[in-house]
Amino acid sequence: MKDEINCTELENLTRFLIALGDDSVIYSHRLSEWCSNGPYLEEDIALTNVALDYTGRARLFYQYAAKLEDNGKTEDDIAYLRTEREFTNLLIHELPINDFAFTMLRQYFMDVFYCLYLQALSGSKDESLSAIATKALKESHYHLKRSEPWIKLLAQGTDESRQRILRAQAELENFTGELFLMETWEVQLVDQGIAVDRSLIQLEWERQVSAFLAESNIQFTQTQLQVSGGRCGIHTEHLGHLLSEMQYLQRTYPGMKW
Amino acid sequence: MxxxxxxxxxxxxxxxxxxxxxxxxxxxxxxxxxxxxxxxxxxxxxxxxxxxxxxxxxxxxxxxxxxxxxxxxxxxxxxxxxxxxxxxxxxxxxxxxxxxxxxxxxxxxxxxxISPEGLDSLREMKIAPPDKDNRVECPVCQGSNTRLLSQFGSTACKALYQCQDCLESFDYFKCF
Missing domain, CATH: 3.30.300.130 (Fe-S cluster assembly (FSCA))
Known part of the structure; x- marks a missing residue:
């Protein structure tokens, strides 16, 4: 009986690590799509540097998951050889980059979210998780320093830039609710002091986002329509296309290395 | 100047x-x-x-x-x-x-x-060393009249600045 409990615990932890890795790798891939398409060189470099930070996180989560699974699979197997339904990222990470306003508004939403989430996760009883979160938290604080001024600039800039921010907001509001929905197996990990209850940071996230957007005379309202399903592997139509690109090389030339 | x-x-x-x-x-x-x-x-x-x-x-x-x-x-x-x-x-x-x-x-x-020698090496390489209050000094002319060009420079650990006095662009090693 004792072994059975430990087995579920281990399974839950692995699942959790892969989900966090999926959030990061998918988001990183989206940001990397800006490479050579940024509005100007410095911003191009900034977008891809943020992407690099997220790749780093994904690698740390996947490496840890691979170590726990201990079945000979590596971080690369997890990233490149799973299908759409096996990915469990929260949906907001997989939405297409759209225009620069959309990319930066999502970045801002994610930055506020990760500053709160990683802060909480750094208190995890799991030492490795806590260490990864502590390291990543510093990066997210820095990302926020870049996304905030961009939102202000775009929202208070020209009519066109403001319209684009408002359009981005109308779309993103359908996906922010999922950030705070918990699966049963995640709740079990929260009870063990390993994971973080995301529903508990929702109020603070909304408070910060509303107050910040209000400075640019934008009202933040959580819409009734909330799309969800990412943590169960139910995705938007966009993820499959992303994976077909991201996994192309390993699917076409299995085992290919640098 | x-x-x-x-x-x-x-x-x-x-x-x-x-x-x-x-x-x-x-x-x-x-x-x-x-x-x-x-x-x-x-x-x-x-x-x-x-x-x-x-x-x-x-x-x-x-x-x-x-x-x-x-x-x-x-x-x-x-x-x-x-x-x-x-x-x-x-x-x-x-x-x-x-x-x-x-x-x-x-x-x-x-x-x-970072060691004090490391900070000196950064200066020698014309990279402004990290400063807690983000007072970024130009590593070329030591002028303090500098402005941020981009929060990320050639690598993740650096930001890109420009000196308003000598107009030189330089890397700033982010305080992290």
């Missing part, structure tokens, strides 16, 4: 975090290996050793087996893998055949871990 003379050169001060690292190194029995590892530099910052950058954490020996612990500056830093390889190769060449490079996550790296 007022230029400072060489005699007014900035003096780098050791932080408490660096002092802790230094005393750990000095108390180690394996001084020869620590000194050997001073030959390893960050490939993206040639001229600054992994010790000075603060990412060399520990040297441990168990029987004939050596374990070198290092950490990455940022979680996505691509240089860390090649630094690991450099260490393994150097150790092998100098006869420490059984060497493992271990990547540690905690404590998280911070610019406070």
């Amino acid at each position: 007022v230029k400072r003379s060489i005699s007014e050169k900035r003096i780098s001060v050791a932080t408490p975090q660096f002092a802790k690292r230094k005393s750990h190194r000095e108390s180690s029995k394996h001084q020869a290996v620590w000194s050997l590892l001073d030959e390893i530099c960050d490939p993206e910052l040639p001229g600054i050793s992994i010790w000075d950058l603060g990412i060399l954490v520990d040297v441990v020996r168990q029987d004939s087996r050596w374990t070198i612990s290092i950490m990455s500056t940022y979680s996505g830093c691509p240089a860390v893998d090649s630094i690991g390889q450099d260490i393994a190769e150097l150790m092998m060449r100098r006869g420490y055949e059984d060497t493992t490079v271990k990547f540690v996550l905690a404590p998280a790296w911070s610019t406070e871990m």
Whole structure:
């Protein structure tokens, strides 16, 4: 009986690590799509540097998951050889980059979210998780320093830039609710002091986002329509296309290395 | 434009975090290996050793087996893998055949871990060293009238600045 409990615990932890890795790798891939398409060189470099930070996180989560699974699979197997339904990222990470306003508004939403989430996760009883979160938290604080001024600039800039921010907001509001929905197996990990209850940071996230957007005379309202399903592997139509690109090389030339 | 003379050169001060690292190194029995590892530099910052950058954490020996612990500056830093390889190769060449490079996550790296010599090397490379209050001084003319061009420079650990006095663009090593 004792072994059975430990087995579920281990399974839950692995699942959790892969989900966090999926959030990061998918988001990183989206940001990397800006490479050579940024509005100007410095911003191009900034977008891809943020992407690099997220790749780093994904690698740390996947490496840890691979170590726990201990079945000979590596971080690369997890990233490149799973299908759409096996990915469990929260949906907001997989939405297409759209225009620069959309990319930066999502970045801002994610930055506020990760500053709160990683802060909480750094208190995890799991030492490795806590260490990864502590390291990543510093990066997210820095990302926020870049996304905030961009939102202000775009929202208070020209009519066109403001319209684009408002359009981005109308779309993103359908996906922010999922950030705070918990699966049963995640709740079990929260009870063990390993994971973080995301529903508990929702109020603070909304408070910060509303107050910040209000400075640019934008009202933040959580819409009734909330799309969800990412943590169960139910995705938007966009993820499959992303994976077909991201996994192309390993699917076409299995085992290919640098 | 007022230029400072060489005699007014900035003096780098050791932080408490660096002092802790230094005393750990000095108390180690394996001084020869620590000194050997001073030959390893960050490939993206040639001229600054992994010790000075603060990412060399520990040297441990168990029987004939050596374990070198290092950490990455940022979680996505691509240089860390090649630094690991450099260490393994150097150790092998100098006869420490059984060497493992271990990547540690905690404590998280911070610019406070950089040695005073490392800060001096940054200045020599015309990279402005990290400053807690983000007072970024031009590494070329020492002018303080500088502005941020981009929050990210040539690598994740640097931001891009421009001096308003001498108009030179330069990297600033982010305070992190």
